[in-house]
Amino acid sequence: MKTLADEMRMSREKLAYLLDSTAAPVATIGLSSWVAFEIGLIANQYQELGIAGQTPSAAATFIQSIPYNVYSILAIAMVGIIVVTQRDFGEMLDAEERAQRTGAVIRDDAQPLQEIKGELGEPVTDDAPLRVFVVPVVALVAVVVGGAATMGYAPGRTFVEMINNTEVATALVWGSFAMVAAGVVVGVGEGLLSLGEAMETILDGFATMLPALSILVLAWSIGAVATALGTGAYVTQFATGVVSPLLVPVVVFVTSAFIAFAIGTSWGTMSIMTPIVIPLAWEIGGNSPQFVAVAIGAMFSGAIFGDNCSPISDTTVLASTFAGSDHIDHVRTQMYYAFTVLLATVVVYLLYGATNLSPLVLLPVGVLTLVGLVYGFSELDARRKDVPAKPAATQASVRGTTGDD
Template identity: 70%
Template sequence: MVSLFLGIWAGGIIYTGSIGIAQTFSWIVSSIGESTFNAKVIIFTLLLGAGIALIWRLGGALAIARFATRRVDTHRKVGITAWILGLIWSFDDYANNAIVGSSTKDIADEMRMSREKLAYILDSTAAPVATLGISSWVAFEIGLIAQQYNELGIAQDTPSAAVTFLQSIPYNIYSPLAIAMVGIIVITQRDFGEMLTAENRAQQTGKVTRDDAQPLQSIKDDLGDPLVEDAPVRMFVLPVVALVSVVVGGAVFMGYAPDRTIVEMVNNTNVATALVWGSFAMVATAVILALTHGAMELGEAMDTVIDGFGTMLTALSIIVLAWSLGSVATALGTGAYVTAYAQGTVSPQLLPVLIFLISGFVSLAIGTSWGTMSVMTPIVIPLAWNLGGGSTEFIALLIGAMFSGAIFGDNISPISDTTVLSSTFAGSDLIDHVRTQAYYAGTVLVVATVIYGLYGLTAIPPLVLLPIGLVLLGGLVYVLSEWDSQRKDLAAKPAAVRMSDSDTPSDD
């Protein structure tokens, strides 16, 4: 967050030729107050936080976790369960880490899963899933695209920002591959790199953290304990169904016309408004459940709503500063400068690879995928618009590559909030988590780069190339795990090591 503010301030200094603080806050205020779209994103984000808080307090999150973990009695099953829960809880990466981590940490310890492995599952599921589903991430990403379309004056010549985002999903190669990588690791039970050492340690000695590790403290207590013990699954299901159904139904209602195709319906709807409706429905449903089950009085429910607003303050701060930084890049003509430099020197076929790698480096350096998106979007869209000859497909391609890079850098950055949160809720040492995850994220990076390169050379659709990426991932996991286990003289599948009934894992 500090880096975003300093970036805006630096832009103000360059733009005004003076201290620039007045211009800095002018951009920040404008990003909040001049766009009703931005206001809707802010309201959606606040209501989403309120809905998440209510579900937690009603015991819904733990209810769905208990439902999923009822038959979890092996190392493999606890890994698969954490992975699936991460896929289900796609609405926010912070809540994903908090709920899935808190729900599975104890049973992971019982099954002698290293804290590093649990942190990896949390981290490499939360952000990649959030960038593809109904979440504050998607609202933020659509907002960045819409802002650039308006500032470039091309909004009338392009599909809506929501359509562009949907078109970019097949080109966001890293996210689905990262999710798949987690699945491959937990299902095959094969590890390599630092994770191989950590898992062998946990399985053979019961030490789920290494000696001298400094696990981050859990912040579960800050969320408050659930008020309903043994809550029914509907405490989770009904608010989530309300959110999804109202968002989808509201978007269809606003965009429907008898003569419109699905793409035209999406192009003519108002996704931001639908998100506000859906998040309000989520909160209203949760409040009704709280009152009808006697779990809360109305005043207590409203207090929980306010607490939920508070959980989103960090995310909102980043959103506003990121919007502001986008205005800085536009005012300074950063996109036009990069476009002029790239024209004639960079092949369009290489651009997806370059955008992916540059975004990954920026995200690693500044520790925030949202900040990276806000820095890169004002550069990527003008670049794609000019070099692609006004092709909206080329815009979607480069946006997808940018999102991919931003998620990769976020996964391996030790200063990323998501990295810190996943370490916190898994009870892992932060640096241990970063070191062990880097091998897996780096493997996905290599495969994603290959896919982007193949697309640039052959123009074969990414959805066709994605299965090739999955095969490459599986092959690399097998080869690297075999090679590394032989080199270290350790079990390639450490979870296969059996422990006797009398063995008990160490808590720390």
């Protein structure tokens, strides 16, 4: 998409934002290894508290938490709003105005990230057939869905009962292997790589993930220490009678957001917060599994906000890398949008606490809030900077040079 974006005079900062905001927010509620990780955290805490028999399964709890993962849902909606309205504000407005006016998709003294290209080398071809991409993805989805359904199926079981009795983590392992295997078969079959080159590429890809995995292992250690020290019980004892159940989603969301921004990893934040959030929600919510799902959704929301904003987040770095954007420029331009989504998320959580309405009612309110904020902020910023809030026309070619193509 980089070449197409350049032809349309889209700034690299905008491209990095689109990549970043359709990465972690989608992965945390969609079909991904993130889901298996999140379900595992819930299951471990249920076992630690001894409440596994009093609640739905960890997988069912995760599914119930999805509508309350408000930040992730609204972050995806924000992308659609920005794309459809073509309105920008903050430093993104400056970047887009520069790109549309001069054709310079990156600023003159920018330093685009290209570490992945340096580590893995150039792509073996620029015109591979579409099936090289499609076949591995289809293999991933088909094996994960088919594997989960097979393990959870039994005559007479309802859909929820199937979820309660399946092993999502196992299905994702199968799917990951199937995706890699399909990629190797297609790549070798199309003559793009030899078998040896394919295996070397896989090992090199594993190597690029080692820093992120090291951070994750350390975060798991913090989570284990928090569990062993009874941090969740201590916070619950302190908060009971002080924090109103109406404010728990907001408190959990803001706390998780702060931690994720500071440490730069949503997975690490989830590992740290789960031993605290689930006991807190279970006690304050009157042993209500539904309230636990709400708190878990708020925790995931905060973790993804920090993931979007933190300059040391792996997904933020990768978005800058693959978009060819200056990393700090990406962080600075995206932060305006992330905080806008944060405001709308807080509104939704406060409305939920005050009304206890279904998220199916409150999420549209959040989207409308986003639309209003985008129009308001874009108009105010455009007037302040004396530039159009919306580009008059999209250009068909780039007059400037990007320096990396």
